Amino acid sequence: MNTPTVYVPRDSAALAAGADETAAAIAAEAARRGLSVSIVRNGSRGLFWLEPLVEVATPQGRVAYGPVHAENVPALFDAGWLQGGAHALGHGLTDAIPYLARQERLTFARMGLTDPLSLADYQAHEGWAGLQAALRLDGAAIVQQVLDSGLRGRGGAAFPAGIKWRTVRQAQAAQKYVVCNADEGDSGTFSDRMVMEGDPYLLIEGMAIAGLAVGATRGYVYIRSEYPHAVATLREAIARATAAGFLGDDVGGSGRAFHLEVRMAAGAYVCGEETAMLESIEGKRGIVRAKPPLPALAGLFGQPTVINNVISLASVPIILARGAAFYRDYGMGRSRGTLPFQLAGNIRHGGLVEKAFGLTLRELVFDFGGGTRSGRPVKAIQVGGPLGAYVPASRWDEPLDYEAYAAFGAVLGHGGIVVHDDSADMAKLARYAMEFCALESCGKCTPCRIGSTRGVEVIDRLRRDERRAEQVILLRDLCDTMLHGSLCAMGGMTPYPVLSALDHYPEDFGLSVPDKKAA
Amino acid sequence: MNQDLGTVRTIATAHRQVPGGLLPALHAVQDALGHVPDEAVPVLAQSFNLSRAEVHGVLTYYHHFRRQPPGRQIVQVCRAEACQACGADEVMAQAESLLGCAAGETRADGEVTLLPVYCLGLCASSPALQIGDKLHAAVTPARLPRLLADAGLAR
Numbered sequence: 001m002n003t004p005t006v007y008v009p010r011d012s013a014a015l016a017a018g019a020d021e022t023a024a025a026i027a028a029e030a031a032r033r034g035l036s037v038s039i040v041r042n043g044s045r046g047l048f049w050l051e052p053l054v055e056v057a058t059p060q061g062r063v064a065y066g067p068v069h070a071e072n073v074p075a076l077f078d079a080g081w082l083q084g085g086a087h088a089l090g091h092g093l094t095d096a097i098p099y100l101a102r103q104e105r106l107t108f109a110r111m112g113l114t115d116p117l118s119l120a121d122y123q124a125h126e127g128w129a130g131l132q133a134a135l136r137l138d139g140a141a142i143v144q145q146v147l148d149s150g151l152r153g154r155g156g157a158a159f160p161a162g163i164k165w166r167t168v169r170q171a172q173a174a175q176k177y178v179v180c181n182a183d184e185g186d187s188g189t190f191s192d193r194m195v196m197e198g199d200p201y202l203l204i205e206g207m208a209i210a211g212l213a214v215g216a217t218r219g220y221v222y223i224r225s226e227y228p229h230a231v232a233t234l235r236e237a238i239a240r241a242t243a244a245g246f247l248g249d250d251v252g253g254s255g256r257a258f259h260l261e262v263r264m265a266a267g268a269y270v271c272g273e274e275t276a277m278l279e280s281i282e283g284k285r286g287i288v289r290a291k292p293p294l295p296a297l298a299g300l301f302g303q304p305t306v307i308n309n310v311i312s313l314a315s316v317p318i319i320l321a322r323g324a325a326f327y328r329d330y331g332m333g334r335s336r337g338t339l340p341f342q343l344a345g346n347i348r349h350g351g352l353v354e355k356a357f358g359l360t361l362r363e364l365v366f367d368f369g370g371g372t373r374s375g376r377p378v379k380a381i382q383v384g385g386p387l388g389a390y391v392p393a394s395r396w397d398e399p400l401d402y403e404a405y406a407a408f409g410a411v412l413g414h415g416g417i418v419v420h421d422d423s424a425d426m427a428k429l430a431r432y433a434m435e436f437c438a439l440e441s442c443g444k445c446t447p448c449r450i451g452s453t454r455g456v457e458v459i460d461r462l463r464r465d466e467r468r469a470e471q472v473i474l475l476r477d478l479c480d481t482m483l484h485g486s487l488c489a490m491g492g493m494t495p496y497p498v499l500s501a502l503d504h505y506p507e508d509f510g511l512s513v514p515d516k517k518a519a
Numbered sequence: 520m521n522q523d524l525g526t527v528r529t530i531a532t533a534h535r536q537v538p539g540g541l542l543p544a545l546h547a548v549q550d551a552l553g554h555v556p557d558e559a560v561p562v563l564a565q566s567f568n569l570s571r572a573e574v575h576g577v578l579t580y581y582h583h584f585r586r587q588p589p590g591r592q593i594v595q596v597c598r599a600e601a602c603q604a605c606g607a608d609e610v611m612a613q614a615e616s617l618l619g620c621a622a623g624e625t626r627a628d629g630e631v632t633l634l635p636v637y638c639l640g641l642c643a644s645s646p647a648l649q650i651g652d653k654l655h656a657a658v659t660p661a662r663l664p665r666l667l668a669d670a671g672l673a674r
Contacts, residue, residue, distance in 0.1 A: 013641050016656035048643035051656075185638055187599030193640045225546075225583045226639055228652070263539070264546055266581035269637060283541035283567075285580040301538065343643060345604035350643025373605065386600060418601045418642065429600070436637070 003036045004082040007055040007062065009112065011044035011197050012229050013190070018069055019052040025070035026054070029077055037082070043198020045112035046352030047099055055094055058084040064094040099368060104330060105354045106338050107315045108191075111198050117236055119244055122201045128246065130317030134209045135254050139169055142213035146316060148324035150336030155181055155272075155309030156384065156413040156489070158335075158402045161316075164306060167296040168214040171304035176216035178207050178258075178306045179281065179299070180313055182223040182230070183265050183272040186385030188344040188416030191352060192310035196223065196230035199314075200237035201246075204260060206313035208251055209320055210306050211258035219260045220300070222277050225267055235262050269440040273488045274307045276442055287442045288488045309414070311340060332358035335401045335412075343369045345382075345418035362396040365419055376421040380429075380505065384413025386436060387493035389500035390426065411496065426505035430498045431459040437494040448491025451482045455498065462509055472511065475502065526551050527559040531566035541567050541577055545584055554585040590625045590632035592670060594618065595649040598635045601642035606660075610646045611635065613663055618672060631672055 008014075008023040023039055030037040047053055050066035054076075063084040065076060072089060079087040091097055105111070114121035122128070134142050147162030168176060180203065184192040195203055207219045223231050238260050242248045249257045263281050265271055271280045275289035278300050299305025315337065319327045328336045335357035341364055343350045348370035355364075361381060365371070372378055380390040389410040398404050405412050420429070434455035441448045455478055462471040479495035486492035502509060530547045534540035544563060548555050555578055564574045578584050596611045611622055620626040620633045641647035644656035650670045658666065667673055 012639075012654055013644055013656060016641050016647060016654035017644065048656075051644065184640065187638050188601045188642045190640045190642055226636060263543065265583075266542060266546070267583035268581050280542060281539050283539035283543075283577070285576050344601040345642065345645065347643070350645075352643075382600060416642070418604060420604045424604065429603070432600070432603070440637075 003038045005038045005040055005057040006082070007040050007042045007057070008052060009044040009198075010041035010116070010229075011051075011194060012227075013048050014044050014051040014053070015229070017048075017051040017067060021070045022052045022054065022068050022073065025073040029073045033077060035077075035082070040115050042114060043110075043112045043116050044194060045094065045100060046108070046194065047097065047349070048351045049349050050091070056081055056084060060084065060093065062094045064091040064097060065089045066091065099349060099351070099353075102368070103354050104338050104356050106318050106327065106330070107202075107311060108194075108199075108340055108352065108354045109318070110202065111194060111352075114199070116198050116200055116233060117240065119201070119240060122199075126321060127201055128205060128252075130320035131205050131208055131246065131252055133320040134212050135252050139213045139215060142209060142320065143169055145320055145324045146213070149319040149327040150324075150331070150334070151312065151315055151319060151327065152335070152402065153309060154311035154315065154339065154414065156411070158412070161308060161312050164296055164308070165210065165213050167294070168216070168304045168306045171297050173304050175218070175301075176214055176304045176306075177300045178210045178214070178216045178219040178308075179278070180207055180219065180221040180310055181272065181274060181277055181307055182221050182227075182310050183277060184227070184310070184414075185224060185269045185272050186387075186414055186416050188382065188418035189342050189385060189414045190344070191340040191342055191415065193227055193230050194352060195310050195314050196221075196227070196234045200234045201241060202314045202317060203234070203310055204237060204241050204247065206316040207260060208247060208258050209316050210308070210313060212251070212254075212256060214304075214306055216304075216306065217257045217259065219258060220281055221260065221262045222265055222271070222281055223262055224265045231262055231264055238262065268442075269436075270442045270488075270490050273442075273490060276488070277307070278305070285442075287444050288490075290487065311414070330356035331401075332356075332399060333401050333403055335403070339400070339412070339415045341400070341415045341417060343417055343419070346372045346374055346421045347419045348373045357401050358399045360397050360399060361391060361417070364400070364417060365396070369419065372419060372421045374421045374423070376423065378419055379422040379424050380420045380426060380501075382418040382420070382497060383416070384411040385416050386433060387411075387489060387496055388413050388416075389496040390420075390429070390504060391500070392504035409496070409500070411493070426501040426508040427459065427463050427510075428508075430501040430509075431456060431463070433494055433497040433501075434459060437490060441490060445485070445487040445491060447482045447485040448487070448494070451478055451486075451491060452494060454478055455482075455494070459498075465510055468510060472502070472509075523552055523556060524558055524562065527556075527562045528566075531563050535566045541569070541574065542581075545578060545581075549584055554588050557586065587625075588629075591630050592651055592672060593632045593634060593649075594667075594670075594672070595634045595636040595639070596622070597637070597639045597641070597645070597647045599638040599642070601638075602646040605645040605657075607646040609660060610648065610658055610663060613660055614648070614667070617664060617667055
């Protein structure tokens with residue numbers, strides 16, 4: 001009989017749920033029973049409420065059990081789980097779990113299937129197909145594929161990736177760079193982390209393609225220091241990919257060079273802003289630069305630089321492998337392709353849901369997410385990170401599309417979705433948004449540096465009912481200044497959560513509902 | 520301290536030719552010594568041909584870098600929105616009370632430093648915290664005392 005294979009994820013979220021202890025318990029229990037078991041540490045499927053989600057390979061396919069803690073392991077062996085036996089923690093075939101079966105996983109197609117660092121696994125699951133396709137094209141044709149796919153920046157700004165690439169490609173310089181922004185500091189987002197920990201060669205492949213497209217020979221991945229597992233995994237993956245000839249002086253035997261390096265951030269949220277990130281990679285304080293010049297023309301060390309988020313770059317390989325039309329056929333309007341949504345906060349089934357643009361928040365939070373974890377009614381849903389608006393119930397049926405969200409003053413951002421139940425105090429959350437901005441502002445522009453501190457004070461007075469009607473006027477005026485006068489999204493978008501909380505939940509600020517028009 | 524300065528000199532020399540090498544050098548110093556002592560600043564400044572003020576500016580800009588030695592163990596409690604939605608404020612208050620140490624501070628006996636952190640990226644299984652290198656998700660008031668006790672931090 002062949003040695004059965006058991007998959008125990010190594011994603012941070014699985015480790016935080018005790019995956020290492022589970023893996024050790026499986027090995028010990030197998031040894032105690034004289035059984036031979038091959039344990040593979042795979043990436044996470046993204047069903048985090050089931051972590052540690054252990055899978056057993058059977059002739060019918062992989063069978064899922066979860067959450068499997070060390071103390072459950074003996075009973076699972078008793079139930080014959082190595083043959084896919086029934087148990088209370090069993091979920092049947094992994095691929096048939098509705099949460100997964102209903103997704104459209106393009107970027108995350110391989111996520112959780114493979115050993116993240118195995119080059120053989122990567123190759124066996126369509127790995128490097130995009131790079132091979134790119135190596136048969138000239139740079140302009142690669143850029144055209146990305147343009148035709150309709151891919152827009154997944155980091156939040158949604159700028160067409162192909163236009164950025166074309167600008168860098170057409171710039172004349174001896175040295176160009178590709179920089180991956182992996183400073184995923186937004187609460188409620190973890191898709192970048194999942195790619196780096198669970199499918200790192202995907203990001204490497206996307207960056208190598210970007211390098212070939214624009215003529216850049218060096219790349220940096222700027223990863224936050226709060227992600228030590230992602231840093232370690234990506235560094236190891238870069239070393240292995242370089243040794244195997246997918247990076248280095250001769251990418252895939254093409255004679256063209258692309259060198260990749262990880263740079264660790266140091267806990268400054270504002271370094272997720274692209275120009276602050278460049279300053280940080282240059283070894284300076286992460287202060288936002290004025291634009292122009294665009295980083296595409298004068299970016300890292302003053303040279304033309306492609307800057308993309310992890311998911312943008314990780315979406316490129318499948319576009320090259322399957323063709324621009326394949327990717328463009330997903331989505332709606334000008335939002336083409338898929339977005340890996342991240343269901344977070346007070347939600348029963350939190351995790352990663354990759355779907356084409358156009359589904360609704362209600363479908364995500366209730367059909368996929370199962371409502372709140374606390375069992376209480378959903379009160380507010382923050383979409384797009386700490387700088388995104390709180391979306392009230394009246395908007396939960398709007399399609400998730402960049403333009404549709406912008407039309408009512410919200411943002412899709414990076415696809416992070418944080419659910420709050422009816423115990424949430426929206427005035428407290430609005431205060432937190434200002435407090436966070438005050439803590440993290442780089443200090444270069446006045447509206448952000450001073451405005452955020454004044455914002456905390458005004459909201460405090462508002463909550464204490466010191467001349468409340470005047471404070472509302474003051475707060476709206478302050479938000480207007482920050483919105484229009486800040487240098488970057490830090491100060492410019494902090495008003496989104498503040499104003500949406502004030503507009504849609506006035507009672508939490510001690511205002512009667514009609515008073516919300518006080519300004 | 521002389522030995523520490525030697526370490527800093529070695530790190531500074533190793534990074535001086537690295538483009539943008541100051542940040543990786545600061546990381547290396549903190550990884551080696553647990554913090555970045557003030558004495559490291561002139562050494563790094565000279566190596567990178569920067570003023571001491573510039574190095575000080577970078578060192579103090581980033582939350583990650585510490586200028587004082589931390590406690591023997593570091594406990595980080597995530598304070599971001601997704602964790603707040605599931606009771607992170609209560610977890611932090613409970614941690615302060617169980618550890619006998621305020622957020623952002625090191626306990627007088629030097630055993631533990633309690634820090635807020637803005638997002639560990641475990642937002643689907645909040646609230647999250649980290650004790651040393653070990654991550655913990657879905658922390659509840661019932662679980663926290665044992666997690667701290669297992670780390671030898673019970674009082």
